[in-house]
Amino acid sequence: MKAAVLYGPGDVRVEDLEDPIPGPGEIVVQTLAALTCGTDRKVVTRGYHDKMLQPPCVFGHEGAGRVAAVGEGVTSFRIGDGVVAANSAPCGQCRACLRGRHSLCKDLLFWNGVFAEAYLVPARVVEKNVLRLGEVAPQDAAMTEPLACCLKGVLDAGVGEGDRVLVIGAGAIGLLLIRLCQLKGAHVAAAARRPEALHMATAHGANEAAQILFAEPGLTLSGTADPLFDVVFDAGGAAQTASLAVRSAARGGTVSLFAGCPSGTKVEIDVTRVHYDEIRILGSFHHDPAAFREAFRLIETKSIVPADFVSARKTLAELPDSLINPEVGSLKTLVVF
Ligand SMILES: [Zn+2]
Ligand SMILES: [Zn+2]
Known part of the structure; x- marks a missing residue:
């Protein structure tokens, strides 16, 4: 063969x-x-x-x-x-x-x-x-x-009807996450750097698109009315996107570090927000x-x-x-x- x-x-x-x-x-x-x-x-x-x-x-x-x-x-x-x-x-x-x-x-x-x-x-x-x-x-x-990996991620994060969800990264995995969150009745925003990727995400049903901009000290989002979300998926798999994911969680929000980062990747987290805003950060493998x-x-x-x-x-x-x-x-x- x-x-x-x-x-x-x-x-x-x-x-x-x-x-x-x-x-x-x-x-x-x-x-x-x-x-x-x-x-x-x-x-x-x-x-x-x-x-x-x-x-x-x-x-x-x-x-x-x-x-x-x-x-x-x-x-x-x-x-x-x-x-x-x-x-x-x-x-x-x-x-x-x-x-x-x-x-x-x-x-x-x-x-x-x-x-x-x-x-x-x-x-x-x-x-x-x-x-x-x-x-x-x-x-x-x-x-x-x-699809099974993405589905488990969506279930682990507890995405539900009416949630505002942010998916960072609009490759095949990001697009599958967007689609699955929509099946759960969520309002989904896609975040990506390239305008073509954002068009693709919208064509795949994302309700809004936010462009990721490079700024000091880290990535920021542009083009979304409210930059804080109930559930955030990092499908980017880098320290910068993981950091953006944590910072994009609303009060009571859940952050899924969905994509695997290179081993040893570290991210600074404002633990004050995690505590007072009851933010859950989880992994899904x-x-x-x-x-x-x-x-x-x-x-x-x-x-x-x-x-x-x-x-x-x-x-x-x-x-x-x-x-x-x-x-x-x-x-x-x-x-x-
Ligand atoms: Zn695979
Ligand atoms: Zn076993």
Whole structure:
């Protein structure tokens, strides 16, 4: 099979690899659609990788396809089934899992490899976190994972009807957050630096757009009547945007530091405001099986239209270049097989 193999920063090669063979409890999926994620770009451009990605390796974690082979003992899936597999599964036994905090599982099992004609899904994921496509097209189902992360973020932050929400960052993730907050009945403002990104956010349904300006001592917002919000998401993932998020919370507001910052990133916080204005600052990481199922349901019911968050369509052969040299303002890239 053909697969995109990550060798290191700026080095991705499409190569011929052996077809994967499923072990006990595992399935092999023939890839029908895959999507690029901000994490993939970070991996390719900065060489960032966690313990699960040790180059050279296959990568990519948002995909859907058709079961091509099943391992010994697999009874819930058969060859030919359309499926979308989450890129992780919690253990279900550690303290975090028993407390319902599955994204914090001590032994969260990750896998990668959808940028290939076929990929292997580990047994624990097959058991806990694979859904059947039914009527959903593979290219739509591939959006389940990023949508599940955003959905968990929106639920963690407790977005409700009538809330004034600010989403900082108008890439694919920011746009998904905007859409999900609107489904909750919130009034959503989008904040971004580039006017094109603000137009995009408005086209995706943001009720207002605020331009992020560089000023001393930090970023400020321009163009919004009231710069303080009930819920603020930082989908920018930098110290400056996290700081802007905290400063943009209204009294009683909630701040979700949604995007991951480089490790060691520090932000100064006016704790007086946090105390007297009862501001909650929280993090939201990854997804859990419940969010994965609910995200899929939102796609199935067309509450979320995945194509709205895709800006390019590439073949596997074209993928390395589009990851290494992304277009400014691009959303997700759909890899077709
Ligand atoms: Zn992702
Ligand atoms: Zn666990």
